[in-house]
Amino acid sequence: MTFNQAGENKISELKFIVDQNVGKLAKWLRIMGYDTLFFDSGDDSRMVARALAEGRVILSRDTGIMKRRLITSGRLKAILINSYEPEQQMQQLIDTLNLDCQFRPFTLCLECNQPLVERSPDQVKDRVPPHVFQTQHQYMECPACHRIYWRGTHWEAMTRRLQRFMNKTTDLEK
Ligand SMILES: [Zn+2]
Secondary structure (H helix, E strand, O other), X not given: OOOOHHHHHHHHOOOEEEEHHHOXXXXXXXXXXXXXXXXXXXXXXXXXXXXXXXXXXXXEOOHHXXXXXXXXXXXXXXXXXOOOOHHHHHHHHHHHHOOOOOOOOOOEOOOOOOEOEEEOHHHHHHHOOHHHHHHOOOEEEOOOOOOEEOOOHHHHHHHHHHHHHHHHHHHHHO
């Protein structure tokens, strides 16, 4: 079996822009560490221009966008998401792009898409609930919204769900 290093690199550089009709995908992709913009202005042309300028893959349920020349010609990559249901949308993406659920977990703010900065327990002591402070030793902070992240139960649950998507994909390939 040959290991395609170039292909691997390409996948790790994937960046996305998600249309408001598939907005929930932004959070999932950010959990995995994929740079993902949420586009909510409703103006398709601006979304397409931004995707082109920043090299982002467009994710949308809008068939109209897929008919644009930039996309049909292959200059701009876009994926038409089939399902209304967020988990199925995520499954489609993982299957189509061979996404890595363990890509860079816990590196981006789920709200602002900003790279998180590591913080020591002392630095966050007064900003997290006491029970969290007693049990968690690794913290990250968003430089934009100053939200503090830690690997708590919510994060673990989401990671487990992602892992399930991935396992399903592997099962299909067998
Ligand atoms: Zn933030």
